[in-house]
Amino acid sequence: MRCSIPPWPALLVCSASVWAAGDYVAVPGGRFESALPQGPVSSISTPVAIAPFQLRAEPVTNAEFLAFVRSHSDWQRGRTPALFADARYLLDWKAPLQPGAADAAPVVNVSWFAARAFCESEGARLPTWLEWEYAAAADETRQDARRDPRWRQRILSWYARPGNTPLAAVGGAANRFGVQDLHGLVWEWVDDFNALFIAGDSRTQGDPDLLKFCGAGAISVIDRDSYAVLMRIALLSSLAAADSTGNLGFRCARSVDGDLP
Amino acid sequence: MNARFVAVVLLLYASALVQAAKPAGAAAGDFGPPRGAPIRAVLTSPPHVPPPLSRKFPAKVIVELEVIEKEMQISEGVNYTFWTFGGTVPGSFIRVRQGDTVEFHLKNHPSSKMPHNIDLHGVTGPGGGAASSFTAPGHESQFTFKALNEGIYVYHCATAPVGMHVANGMYGLILVEPPQGLPKVDHEFYVMQGDFYTTGKYREKGNQPFDMEKAIAEQPTYVVFNGAEGSLTGDKAMKVKTNQTVRLFVGNGGPNLVSSFHVIGAIFDKVRFEGGTNAQTNVQTTLIPAGGAAIAEFRTRVPGSYVLVDHSIFRAFNKGALAILKVDGPENKAIYSGKELDSVYLGDRAGPNLAAVTRATESQARGALTLEDQVHAGRQLFAGTCSVCHQANGAGLAGVFPPLAKSDYLAADIKRSLGAVLHGLSGKVTVNGQEYNSVMPPMNQLNDDEVAHIMTYVLNSWGNPGGRVTADDVKVQRAATPAAKPATH
Amino acid sequence: MSRFQMSRRQSLQWLGLAFATSAMATELPGDSVYQLRVPLTDQHGRPFDWASLRGQPVLASMFYSSCDKVCPMIFETLHLTLKALPARERAPVKVLMISFDPTRDTVPVLQRTAQAHACDERWTLARTDEASTRKIAAALGVQYRRLSNGEFNHSSTLLMLDLQGRIAAHSGSLGSVDAALLKALHHV
Numbered sequence: 055m056r057c058s059i060p061p062w063p064a065l066l067v068c069s070a071s072v073w074a075a076g077d078y079v080a081v082p083g084g085r086f087e088s089a090l091p092q093g094p095v096s097s098i099s100t101p102v103a104i105a106p107f108q109l110r111a112e113p114v115t116n117a118e119f120l121a122f123v124r125s126h127s128d129w130q131r132g133r134t135p136a137l138f139a140d141a142r143y144l145l146d147w148k149a150p151l152q153p154g155a156a157d158a159a160p161v162v163n164v165s166w167f168a169a170r171a172f173c174e175s176e177g178a179r180l181p182t183w184l185e186w187e188y189a190a191a192a193d194e195t196r197q198d199a200r201r202d203p204r205w206r207q208r209i210l211s212w213y214a215r216p217g218n219t220p221l222a223a224v225g226g227a228a229n230r231f232g233v234q235d236l237h238g239l240v241w242e243w244v245d246d247f248n249a250l251f252i253a254g255d256s257r258t259q260g261d262p263d264l265l266k267f268c269g270a271g272a273i274s275v276i277d278r279d280s281y282a283v284l285m286r287i288a289l290l291s292s293l294a295a296a297d298s299t300g301n302l303g304f305r306c307a308r309s310v311d312g313d314l315p
Numbered sequence: 316m317n318a319r320f321v322a323v324v325l326l327l328y329a330s331a332l333v334q335a336a337k338p339a340g341a342a343a344g345d346f347g348p349p350r351g352a353p354i355r356a357v358l359t360s361p362p363h364v365p366p367p368l369s370r371k372f373p374a375k376v377i378v379e380l381e382v383i384e385k386e387m388q389i390s391e392g393v394n395y396t397f398w399t400f401g402g403t404v405p406g407s408f409i410r411v412r413q414g415d416t417v418e419f420h421l422k423n424h425p426s427s428k429m430p431h432n433i434d435l436h437g438v439t440g441p442g443g444g445a446a447s448s449f450t451a452p453g454h455e456s457q458f459t460f461k462a463l464n465e466g467i468y469v470y471h472c473a474t475a476p477v478g479m480h481v482a483n484g485m486y487g488l489i490l491v492e493p494p495q496g497l498p499k500v501d502h503e504f505y506v507m508q509g510d511f512y513t514t515g516k517y518r519e520k521g522n523q524p525f526d527m528e529k530a531i532a533e534q535p536t537y538v539v540f541n542g543a544e545g546s547l548t549g550d551k552a553m554k555v556k557t558n559q560t561v562r563l564f565v566g567n568g569g570p571n572l573v574s575s576f577h578v579i580g581a582i583f584d585k586v587r588f589e590g591g592t593n594a595q596t597n598v599q600t601t602l603i604p605a606g607g608a609a610i611a612e613f614r615t616r617v618p619g620s621y622v623l624v625d626h627s628i629f630r631a632f633n634k635g636a637l638a639i640l641k642v643d644g645p646e647n648k649a650i651y652s653g654k655e656l657d658s659v660y661l662g663d664r665a666g667p668n669l670a671a672v673t674r675a676t677e678s679q680a681r682g683a684l685t686l687e688d689q690v691h692a693g694r695q696l697f698a699g700t701c702s703v704c705h706q707a708n709g710a711g712l713a714g715v716f717p718p719l720a721k722s723d724y725l726a727a728d729i730k731r732s733l734g735a736v737l738h739g740l741s742g743k744v745t746v747n748g749q750e751y752n753s754v755m756p757p758m759n760q761l762n763d764d765e766v767a768h769i770m771t772y773v774l775n776s777w778g779n780p781g782g783r784v785t786a787d788d789v790k791v792q793r794a795a796t797p798a799a800k801p802a803t804h
Numbered sequence: 805m806s807r808f809q810m811s812r813r814q815s816l817q818w819l820g821l822a823f824a825t826s827a828m829a830t831e832l833p834g835d836s837v838y839q840l841r842v843p844l845t846d847q848h849g850r851p852f853d854w855a856s857l858r859g860q861p862v863l864a865s866m867f868y869s870s871c872d873k874v875c876p877m878i879f880e881t882l883h884l885t886l887k888a889l890p891a892r893e894r895a896p897v898k899v900l901m902i903s904f905d906p907t908r909d910t911v912p913v914l915q916r917t918a919q920a921h922a923c924d925e926r927w928t929l930a931r932t933d934e935a936s937t938r939k940i941a942a943a944l945g946v947q948y949r950r951l952s953n954g955e956f957n958h959s960s961t962l963l964m965l966d967l968q969g970r971i972a973a974h975s976g977s978l979g980s981v982d983a984a985l986l987k988a989l990h991h992v
Contacts (some may be wrong), residue, residue: 249949
């Protein structure tokens with residue numbers, strides 16, 4: 055709920071609409087070369103076609119998640135089965151219905167199941183890894199800035215900052231697709247986070263234990279210079295679905311034609 | 316048949332018995348299952364080392380190590396976000412005994428942004444443990460290994476991108492003591508070198524992020540011991556007394572650089588180079604590979620500040636690879652006296668300045684060689700060659716070497732003198748009324764130009780008649796007479 | 805018999821129902837995978853509620869029918885594991901195999917796969933929609949990804965679920981029986 059005082063002095067208008075962060079932007083489709091091998095040969099990049107989709111401009115905020123747990127009491131802290139959210143779920147909240155950080159900061163300490171449930175509640179879903187990677191490849195002016203060392207360095211600088219400082223509010227600069235805060239704020243869940251299985255020891259790339267993942271070793275990243283991507287994959291693949299961390303949030307996506315990609 | 320022979324046979328038999336006592340297929344260093352109650356390992360922060368173990372049997376040792384990402388100073392006024400094992404760079408020192416069964420708990424602090432794992436070089440197993448210890452923030456992993464090999468080993472994080480995790484300080488040392496322990500020393504210290512890469516320049520103040528491009532190019536901004544410039548200097552210097560034995564466990568976390576480890580003013584009595592079993596004695600500087608370690612021991616004798624450096628010396632003085640071991644105690648003048656004398660030193664004439672020769676050569680090339688050029692060049696060439704015998708003023712040495720100054724011998728026949736320079740001269744000669752009977756060796760080391768310049772100089776010096784000798788003259792003269800035996804000394 | 809008297813059989817049935825409902829009435833533990841309600845269909849085309857497995861020990865894994873590398877070994881390893889159990893412990897064990905590939909693993913395909921791997925009535929091969937498949941894998945800790953050619957890379961985890969649907973043991977070893985699974989089945 056947000057209350058605002060309009061020009062008419064006598065009225066105090068409270069609207070039930072969540073604020074602008076809930077807006078979706080249309081991301082056009084395109085051909086995309088993922089840093090992860092998409093074809094059967096793990097060392098060759100197979101371009102894939104990304105169908106057009108809609109993506110939330112911002113990560114989900116504390117205010118929005120609060121509204122969600124109010125109306126979906128199953129997802130309040132303390133009421134959610136351990137299968138869906140572990141002991142760290144919403145740990146930073148002062149109470150099950152009271153966020154511990156700013157309303158406009160991205161919600162963190164949410165599990166994959168909780169993130170999914172939120173997205174389902176607004177007729178949406180989590181983005182797939184490819185959709186996320188595709189949207190995140192852009193900077194302010196280019197759709198694919200991944201070759202630019204400055205783009206990489208900016209992202210690496212965020213990784214290098216310690217994780218125990220309070221999170222900033224959502225609302226960073228929009229990239230070429232109109233999506234904000236894909237980098238520099240929080241890690242984000244994706245729908246197929248458990249498809250990103252790198253080996254626990256990442257130096258075994260190129261030495262696949264073919265039985266371990268049925269026909270492939272753990273995934274090797276094709277572009278060794280994509281550190282930004284690599285670190286994101288490392289983080290997501292270290293998690294289980296009920297896990298949460300203080301630096302991990304999410305945003306939702308919608309298919310244009312209604313089906314999962 | 317003598318007693319010695321019998322003793323040898325008995326010894327062989329006894330050792331065979333000992334070998335047979337090991338279960339079949341057991342690896343060397345496997346002393347059987349752990350005995351006694353599990354022990355919680357004592358870990359220390361650098362530069363301290365846990366006390367030596369006095370256990371005589373293998374045990375189960377529980378190691379708990381926590382990963383913390385934290386911001387610390389890398390240099391005065393310069394902050395850097397380190398990823399640490401145990402809150403320090405290098406990480407906590409782990410000390411176990413060969414044959415111990417180590418139950419390793421790796422925790423990743425909930426505030427961490429990144430997942431982490433650990434590869435211990437002393438582990439025999441996939442990834443050195445890395446495959447089994449991949450840990451998300453807010454989680455703990457556990458794996459168990461047997462420490463089969465004794466030695467000093469590096470451990471480090473091996474999560475992709477490995478270089479970045481190591482570059483942020485995720486390394487440390489684990490010591491696996493031999494069963495009988497290490498020989499006793501007075502002090503043990505833990506020192507580990509690392510190279511760091513920041514986007515800002517050396518000592519540029521403020522928060523400095525990691526620079527991947529510099530790391531790939533292997534151009535560090537800082538090369539330091541124990542994670543920061545000045546971590547072991549000033550009041551944080553290591554302190555010992557004279558006549559004490561010191562053992563340094565020195566590691567090199569890298570990620571890129573090899574260390575040329577040296578302690579200024581000390582010689583290592585013993586170095587277990589590469590941390591292996593063999594030792595070298597009397598070592599000044601030892602190489603420690605990236606991802607490697609060594610054990611250096613020496614006895615202190617003379618008080619003072621002993622500087623630990625990477626002897627790739629610009630790293631020590633321009634990037635921070637400098638630490639201090641302060642030795643206190645009475646002086647020992649017999650070994651080192653300090654400065655005894657300070658007096659004036661005049662030095663000799665400056666070494667030959669051959670600028671004039673160069674000028675002459677250039678002039679000649681232009682076809683503009685003047686008499687003056689030749690005289691100047693000849694003067695420089697004369698010095699140190701001819702002057703040795705004939706003296707700088709051409710006076711010669713009475714009864715031994717004829718003079719060149721106002722020489723009637725020279726004036727009478729310039730070609731004859733030129734011949735002496737080129738081919739040598741022996742036998743009786745009379746110069747300026749004096750008889751000389753020496754051997755002048757041929758000056759085969761001089762080329763035509765040089766001979767020409769020298770001759771011209773002599774002719775125009777000390778009252779000689781003047782004139783000029785050109786390189787062509789010399790060439791002609793040289794060809795005319797067969798070469799004599801070369802000058803011998 | 806008067807209509808107010810129940811036959812022995814009927815009273816036994818009522819007792820059974822009462823017992824079953826009371827068992828259902830005891831709450832499902834928070835970490836039971838059966839907390840996840842998913843619409844599964846088995847190899848006979850019947851709707852299957854995996855919570856109905858409650859009260860029995862379950863060996864579970866995920867597969868896809870056109871997999872020729874690892875999935876056949878998963879089936880074999882499960883057969884081996886069952887054989888390694890003493891008859892008394894083997895009797896109540898159920899096996900649940902869920903497909904990664906609902907698009908191609910239709911009911912007839914599941915039927916054929918079950919026959920090809922000599923799966924008797926103790927085995928359920930099931931499929932559900934894409935989103936639910938992803939949720940099941942997440943709950944079981946199984947990783948999978950679809951490649952552009954329709955094949956899957958996936959982890960080959962065998963799980964043992966206890967009587968309440970909690971994951972009691974898991975194993976990655978194929979081709980041989982994992983003692984951890986046997987132990988968990990023994991202690992259930």
